[in-house]
Amino acid sequence: MSEATARADALASVERTPGSAKPDPILRVDKIVRQFGGITAVDVEHLEVQRGIITALIGPNGAGKTTFFNLMTGFDQPTSAGKGGAAWNFNGKQLTRTGAAAIARTGMVRTFQLTKALSRMTVLENMMLGASNQPGERLALSLFPPAWRKREAEVHAKALDLLARFKLDTKKDDYAGSLSGGQRKLLEMARALMSDPTMIMLDEPMAGVNPALTQSLLGHIQSLRDDGMTVLFVEHDMHVVRHISEWVVVMAEGRIVAEGPSDTVMSDPAVIDAYLGAHHETDLAELDYDEIESEVAEEEQEREELG
């Protein structure tokens, strides 16, 4: 049996309902709520992410996807414990109240957009920063300088390997800020891989990427999965979602509203509702999002004119 068939078989019996149980979940989330003032950004009752596959997290703007990523990776904290207590478990480890660095060391990492500070560093320096330190490593290394030099050489070699894999090796001494949009996305992904994650969370990996690089980025994401990594990614482009994800989770107004394989979930009425706020007999993949946006803008203007 091919690996792709095995992955599809593992999901065949999974219920297409929000929060459904998976045969081998690497991430399990319970009752996680995050509010900002009066806004409930995230209110996830239960979610399981299957190990070793590519799962897409989709949903309209403001659905809570980025906040959910931040909560999982310790860059934000849940507001309320909810009934029975907020909890999430990654690869057998309970992560509630665990800091971001400690969560990264468990093997769950997310990509970050290149900030201004990182743009002023070279591509290679960015990669070196991505290497995680094992607990106690800093102390051990500072007490024993030869070990530090050995570790630095290893990290350097690994950074060069990854840069070659992502075809960024010729750019290693360039400022990260000088890269094109697509190359930045490659660097963000390569940097996250420096810590040998078990699961990688990508926030809009294709945003701002030109069509030529899109294909290469998609290939990289698939090869991470083929190497045994679990991939969870947020994406607005439905063609990308259809192309590479084996499972799709849909968020709206902080909640998980639908789950299923990419070829069927987008025709789920709950998903269409989430995007359009009304029932439509439409296949989301066929929708023209620019047209929808301009229709929504027109409707808003009409409402404003009507007072």
Ligand SMILES: Nc1ncnc2c1ncn2[C@@H]1O[C@H](COP(=O)(O)OP(=O)(O)OP(=O)(O)O)[C@@H](O)[C@H]1O
């Ligand atoms: N730091 C913050 N302070 C106040 N409100 C916030 C903050 N972060 C997020 N929100 C609000 O929480 C809600 C969820 O936002 P979030 O960015 O998680 O959504 P998203 O699904 O990632 O959206 P997009 O697809 O547009 O990136 C939105 O209403 C947003 O305005």
